[in-house]
Each structure stands twice: as C-alpha cells, then as structure tokens.
Amino acid sequence: MSVEITSPRFKDNAKRALADGPLQAALSKVGPGFIGKRTAAADKLPEFDALRDSARDIKDHTLAHLDLYLERFEEKVKAAGGHVHFAVDAADARDIVTKICRDLGARTVTKGKSMISEEIGLNDHLSAAGIEPVETDLGEYLIQIRGEAPSHIIAPAIHLNKEQVEEDFRRVHTHLAPERNLSEPTALLAEARGELRQKFLVADVGITGANFLVAETGTSIIVTNEGNGDLTQTLPKAHIVLASLEKLVPTLEDVSQLLRVLARSATGQEMSVYTTFSTGPRRPGDPDGPGEYHVVILDNGRSGMLGGPLKEMLRCIRCGACMNHCPVYHAVGGHAYGWVYPGPMGSVLTPALIGIEKGANLPNASTFCGRCEEVCPVRIPLPKLMRHWREKEFERHLTPAPQRYGLAVWGFFARRGWLYRPATGLAMTLLSVLGRKKGRFAALPLAGGWTGHRDFPAPEGGTFQAQWRAQRAARNTRHANRDAKKDARP
Amino acid sequence: MTSSRDTVFASVRRALGVTSQEAPRRQEADGRLAGHPRGLVPARAQLPAAARLALFKDMVVAAAASIDHLPSADDVPGAVASYLRGRNLPPTILRGGDARLAALPWHREPNLDVWIGPSDGRQLAGLSHAFAGVAESGTLVMLSGPDNPSTLNLLPDHHLVVLDAADVAGDYESVWTRIRERFGPGVMPRTVNWITGPSRSADIEQTLLLGAHGPRSLHVLLVGGA
Numbered sequence: 235m236s237v238e239i240t241s242p243r244f245k246d247n248a249k250r251a252l253a254d255g256p257l258q259a260a261l262s263k264v265g266p267g268f269i270g271k272r273t274a275a276a277d278k279l280p281e282f283d284a285l286r287d288s289a290r291d292i293k294d295h296t297l298a299h300l301d302l303y304l305e306r307f308e309e310k311v312k313a314a315g316g317h318v319h320f321a322v323d324a325a326d327a328r329d330i331v332t333k334i335c336r337d338l339g340a341r342t343v344t345k346g347k348s349m350i351s352e353e354i355g356l357n358d359h360l361s362a363a364g365i366e367p368v369e370t371d372l373g374e375y376l377i378q379i380r381g382e383a384p385s386h387i388i389a390p391a392i393h394l395n396k397e398q399v400e401e402d403f404r405r406v407h408t409h410l411a412p413e414r415n416l417s418e419p420t421a422l423l424a425e426a427r428g429e430l431r432q433k434f435l436v437a438d439v440g441i442t443g444a445n446f447l448v449a450e451t452g453t454s455i456i457v458t459n460e461g462n463g464d465l466t467q468t469l470p471k472a473h474i475v476l477a478s479l480e481k482l483v484p485t486l487e488d489v490s491q492l493l494r495v496l497a498r499s500a501t502g503q504e505m506s507v508y509t510t511f512s513t514g515p516r517r518p519g520d521p522d523g524p525g526e527y528h529v530v531i532l533d534n535g536r537s538g539m540l541g542g543p544l545k546e547m548l549r550c551i552r553c554g555a556c557m558n559h560c561p562v563y564h565a566v567g568g569h570a571y572g573w574v575y576p577g578p579m580g581s582v583l584t585p586a587l588i589g590i591e592k593g594a595n596l597p598n599a600s601t602f603c604g605r606c607e608e609v610c611p612v613r614i615p616l617p618k619l620m621r622h623w624r625e626k627e628f629e630r631h632l633t634p635a636p637q638r639y640g641l642a643v644w645g646f647f648a649r650r651g652w653l654y655r656p657a658t659g660l661a662m663t664l665l666s667v668l669g670r671k672k673g674r675f676a677a678l679p680l681a682g683g684w685t686g687h688r689d690f691p692a693p694e695g696g697t698f699q700a701q702w703r704a705q706r707a708a709r710n711t712r713h714a715n716r717d718a719k720k721d722a723r724p
Numbered sequence: 725m726t727s728s729r730d731t732v733f734a735s736v737r738r739a740l741g742v743t744s745q746e747a748p749r750r751q752e753a754d755g756r757l758a759g760h761p762r763g764l765v766p767a768r769a770q771l772p773a774a775a776r777l778a779l780f781k782d783m784v785v786a787a788a789a790s791i792d793h794l795p796s797a798d799d800v801p802g803a804v805a806s807y808l809r810g811r812n813l814p815p816t817i818l819r820g821g822d823a824r825l826a827a828l829p830w831h832r833e834p835n836l837d838v839w840i841g842p843s844d845g846r847q848l849a850g851l852s853h854a855f856a857g858v859a860e861s862g863t864l865v866m867l868s869g870p871d872n873p874s875t876l877n878l879l880p881d882h883h884l885v886v887l888d889a890a891d892v893a894g895d896y897e898s899v900w901t902r903i904r905e906r907f908g909p910g911v912m913p914r915t916v917n918w919i920t921g922p923s924r925s926a927d928i929e930q931t932l933l934l935g936a937h938g939p940r941s942l943h944v945l946l947v948g949g950a
C-alpha cells in the first residue's frame with residue numbers, strides 16, 4: 235500500500251475519477267446507502283441531537299485536560315500489565331511497532347482496520363523488515379491485495395465492484411480451484427473468511443487501531459462489525475494498539491455517550507456488532523488472549539492543533555458521516571484526496587498533518603453546502619475549518635491568480651451584504667434558467683478551475699442563504715448554529 | 725536525550741498553556757475520573773422491568789440475532805439440543821468452565837456432547853454465559869476470564885449465549901456500575917465484549933452479509949423473568 239501523497243494533484247485526480255465509469259457506478263451508491271440509514275437511526279432516537287451535544291462537550295473537556303488524562307491512562311495500562319509508548323511522529327511509531335515485532339521474532343502480523351496504520355505507512359515498513367502484514371478487515375484486505383489505499387475511513391473498498399473483487403481473488407488465491415464460482419458476494423465473503431481464518435491462527439502479533447482510549451481504566455476500544463479486530467487481538471502472542479492522542483476519553487460513562495452516536499452516524503446501526511474493551515494482557519488462568527499488550531500513542535502534529543484554530547477537528551470520532559453526505563466526495567471518491575483521510579474531515583486534517591503546501595487543494599474541494607457539519611456527531615464546524623485553510627492559503631499566495639481574483643470579487647460582495655444578496659440572487663435565477671435544460675453547467679465564468687473537472691450543478695432556485703432561511707423557518711424547533719452556518723459561505 | 729514521551733507531553737502542555745500542576749485542573753479531572761458522571765441516558769433505556777425485557781428481545785431480533793425465552797435455567801440443555809437439531813448441526817457444543825453453565829442439567833440431553841475449553845476454530849457451535857444484556861440496543865456483555873474464553877464468542881459458526889433475565893439492564897451505564905462493584909473502581913476484566921447481533925460485512929458493494937469473520941448466527945437463551 236503506497237503512502238505516496240497525491241493531494242497536490244487533487245484536480246487531476248478528480249478529473250480522472252470523474253471519467254472512471256466503474257468508480258462512478260460505485261460512488262453512486264454511497265449517498266443512497268449511507269444517508270437514509272443514518273437518518274432512520276437518528277429519527278428512532280429522540281435524544282440523538284442532545285447526545286451529539288454531550289459527545290461534543292466530552293471531547294472538548296478531554297482535550298482541555300489531555301495531559302492529565304494521558305497520564306492517568308498510562309498509569310492504568312501499566313497497572314494492568316501493559317505498556318504505553320509515545321510516538322512523536324510516524325517514523326517514531328513505525329520503529330516502536332517494528333521493535334516489538336522483532337523482539338517477539340514475529341513473521342506474520344494480522345491487522346484490524348487502523349487509519350493510524352495507514353497514516354504512518356506501517357505495512358510497507360513491516361514488509362521491508364521481513365514481517366508480513368495481513369489486513370483482516372474485508373475491505374482492507376481487498377485493497378491490500380490490490381496495493382491501494384483506502385478510499386473511505388469506514389468502508390475502505392467502497393470504490394470497488396464485485397467483478398473487480400472476483401478478479402483479484404482469482405489472481406491472488408491461486409491455490410484454490412480455478413473453476414470455482416465467485417459470482418455472488420456471499421461466495422467472495424466465504425472465500426475471504428476461509429483465507430483469513432488461517433492467517434489469524436498463525437499470526438505472531440495482532441495490530442489494531444482504537445476508536446477510544448479510556449483514562450479511568452487504561453482500556454482501548456475497537457468497534458467492528460466483522461469480528462476481525464477481536465480475532466486479531468485475541469489469538470496472537472501480542473496485541474499492539476495504534477492510537478492517536480485525541481482518542482482519549484475520561485470514563486466508561488463518557489465513552490458510552492460517544493458510542494451512542496458513533497454507529498448511528500456511521501452505518502445507521504443502533505450499535506456496531508462488536509465493541510471490544512481491552513485492558514492489559516492475558517490474566518493468570520485465562521484460557522486465551524494476548525500475552526503482551528502495547529499501546530502506541532501517536533502525536534504526529536496533533537498536539538500542535540490543540541491550542542489553535544483547528545482544535546475542534548480533534549473531536550473527530552472517524553464515523554465517516556461527513557464524507558457520506560458530501561457532494562464532492564460523491565463525485566470524486568476518496569482516492570482523489572490523495573492521502574489517507576478523504577472527504578470534509580480529510581480536507582481539514584490532511585493539510586494539518588502533511589502541511590498546507592501539499593494539502594492546499596483540499597480545503598477547496600468543497601461546495602460549502604454545510605451538510606458535513608449538519609451530520610457530524612461531535613458538531614465539528616467543518617466548513618469553518620476549511621475556510622480557515624483557504625484563508626491561510628490565500629495569505630501565503632499559494633492560490634492560483636484567477637482564484638485569488640474570484641475570491642476578491644466575492645469578498646467585495648460578501649462584505650457588503652446588501653449588495654451580495656441581490657447580486658447572487660440575480661445570478662442564481664439566471665443560472666437556474668440557463669441550466670434548466672441540462673440541470674448542469676459545463677462551464678461557468680470565474681469558476682473554470684471547478685467546472686473544468688465537473689459540471690456545476692444548476693441551482694434549483696434561490697441562493698443557499700435563501701434556501702437556508704426557508705428550511706430554518708420550516709424547522710424552527712431544531713436548534714442549530716446559525717452563525718456557523720452563515721460563516722460557512724465560501 | 726529527551727524521550728518521545730517527554731516531547732509529546734511538553735508539546736501538549738505548551739499548546740494548552742499548562743504545566744499539569746494546576747490544582748483546579750487536577751481536581752476537575754480527578755473528580756470526573758472518580759465520580760464518572762452519567763451523561764444523557766435515553767428514555768428508552770430507562771423502562772420498567774417488563775417493558776425493558778420486551779425491548780431487549782425486540783432489539784436482539786432487530787440486530788439479526790435470534791432469541792428463546794426459557795422459563796428456567798433447567799431448560800437450557802434442551803434448548804441447545806433443539807437449536808442444533810433445527811439447523812442440522814451435529815449434537816456437539818463447546819462451552820467455558822463457567823459454574824453457571826456447569827450447574828445445568830446436561831444429563832437430560834444424553835445425546836448432546838458437551839466440551840469445555842477455549843475454541844481453536846474447529847467447533848461449529850459455542851456456548852457462553854453473558855454477564856449482562858442491554859435493552860436499549862439488544863447488546864450482550866461478555867467478560868473474559870478463566871471460565872469464559874473470548875474465543876468462544878468469535879470462532880464457532882454458531883454462538884449461543886445464556887443470559888439471566890435479571891441481568892438485563894436498560895442502559896450501558898448500569899452495566900459499568902455492576903462491573904465496578906465486581907472488580908473495584910477503575911479496574912476492568914481483560915476483555916469486555918459487547919456483542920450486538922452476528923458478525924457481518926458490507927464491504928462488497930455495500931451488500932450486507934452475515935458471517936464475516938465471527939459467528940454467522942447468534943442465538944440468545946434468555947432465562948427467567950417471563
């Protein structure tokens with residue numbers, strides 16, 4: 235799996251994605267698949283929005299006391315017989331993991347899905363050290379055998395169709411009968427299950443991510459539907475947990491609040507199938523479980539975000555709802571973003587982790603429609619944070635000249651609301667009349683950088699502001715952050 | 725040489741503008757850790773006993789698991805045998821050494837082969853005893869320990885779980901309270917597994933399929949309280 239960063243080529247990536255038929259077919263299912271399920275789950279729980287407030291507050295409280303909760307977490311892991319390792323950056327984390335594996339003489343490592351592993355490029359590093367990493371989440375396994383990066387943070391192979399999977403399985407599982415029937419997803423799943431079962435049973439070390447770390451008890455938590463993470467951590471000699479430092483929460487009660495919004499936001503489930511709380515290694519008398527338990531806590535630039543304008547991004551619980559609801563993600567998919575974190579959360583996080591020079595294009599990969607913020611379970615003001623990067627980028631003159639010009643014109647109107655509203659209102663009416671035939675524009679003045687790669691959707695009448703006002707009036711019972719919304723204009 | 729640990733802590737403290745020695749901050753964090761305040765518990769998680777049990781059963785089924793409600797623990801061996809028969813499985817089951825499972829009248833099912841121990845992946849059916857159930861999501865809470873191998877929850881194709889109706893809580897928070905009572909404050913068993921339905925994956929074209937890596941079927945044997 236390559237960790238080559240192609241974010242600076244976002245526009246080319248996007249162009250290629252738009253011309254990729256199978257990818258477009260796969261992407262067309264993202265919205266319908268996820269959006270309805272999340273809405274149904276949210277509607278079934280009257281307290282859902284209040285729980286989102288609670289989740290936000292817990293994360294804010296934890297981040298403000300992060301030093302203290304980290305201390306307690308470390309203390310509790312040690313008390314349970316485990317080890318905590320702090321890693322300043324990706325290289326540091328890779329070295330720590332490799333050393334643990336080497337000390338155990340490990341040859342095979344099974345892996346539960348971990349975005350941190352992707353972030354630090356762990357698999358290539360392990361392979362180079364002569365240790366075979368085997369991804370066990372079905373989606374991760376599919377992309378591993380293709381040598382690809384994940385295209386979604388919870389559904390890493392969402393860009394593939396079953397014909398591609400069948401082709402890959404025939405290419406890789408050459409010891410199986412060539413005439414076997416793999417036309418149905420059930421057959422593909424059964425084959426993967428059989429192949430990976432063997433890997434689980436022989437692996438020396440299991441590496442998982444962590445959805446949460448609990449300071450109160452020194453516990454790491456993984457949430458999966460497949461059960462692969464549990465097999466990964468239960469069967470080998472050692473369990474290594476990879477976590478970034480913002481995964482911390484104070485107590486078991488706090489994590490229960492967060493779990494109530496995580497699965498509902500991600501897949502629309504009431505709860506994911508397996509939520510596993512791990513504390514230390516196998517205890518005396520235990521018939522199974524790992525002999526060693528290590529937690530690697532990665533910083534990699536996050537501590538620097540703590541006190542700054544992007545600190546709210548550290549509340550993210552990686553549910554994927556923002557990308558599931560993002561029209562840009564729906565159009566270009568995850569790989570176009572060029573690194574491990576796609577969609578709105580990636581557009582904010584990627585420049586923070588790899589530098590604005592490389593990530594400058596990403597905060598522009600947004601229509602600023604505000605749906606991401608609307609669904610985020612921890613209420614991260616994603617459009618505002620993307621705009622922060624746009625401003626930074628503008629200040630640094632990383633923006634190509636035509637775009638600077640366009641923004642300056644927009645700024646002129648935006649600062650003069652009385653002019654801006656009628657002017658955009660007029661333009662929108664015009665555009666909607668012009669575009670009605672096709673529903674899409676192939677070219678738009680001042681927006682060449684955008685429409686060069688995709689059609690600009692024709693307005694269905696009314697500006698965002700006008701539509702927003704109308705919607706607000708219809709839903710005046712729901713409290714929403716109107717100011718953040720207003721801010722969210724490009 | 726500065727360790728990575730020191731570097732990370734220094735960087736966190738610098739960003740927060742703190743030294744970690746400030747008494748009010750410490751008090752606030754320590755207070756939260758010791759008091760572990762409950763947040764918002766949904767109304768559906770606070771139902772009276774009968775409605776709670778009914779909700780639990782509904783949620784178990786909604787999560788694609790199945791459930792038998794048995795009058796007494798003595799009915800468990802018969803229910804296990806009939807489950808296996810109904811699915812054309814061999815009359816063999818692997819269980820942990822849990823005293824509550826050992827005390828069941830297995831002799832009533834002379835044809836049922838009952839094995840004890842962790843799973844090595846070759847058994848078709850496993851039987852565990854749950855520590856608790858949670859009505860709000862139909863979740864089973866399993867604790868690891870000498871008598872409850874975690875592998876039983878994961879490796880057999882069919883996972884059968886005995887649960888006392890009296891152990892069905894409305895919410896997760898009540899289960900944490902019970903775990904603290906059992907193990908002491910701030911102490912956890914090695915593994916706590918929350919299980920909500922059988923294993924599944926939607927990684928191929930978002931088609932939901934059961935039986936990804938863990939059990940294809942999850943069957944709850946709810947005992948008493950009917």
Ligand code: SF4
Pocket residue numbers: 549550551552553554555556557579606609610611612613614616
């Ligand atoms: S930013 Fe919010 S919606 Fe997006 S992945 Fe993170 S928590 Fe989920």
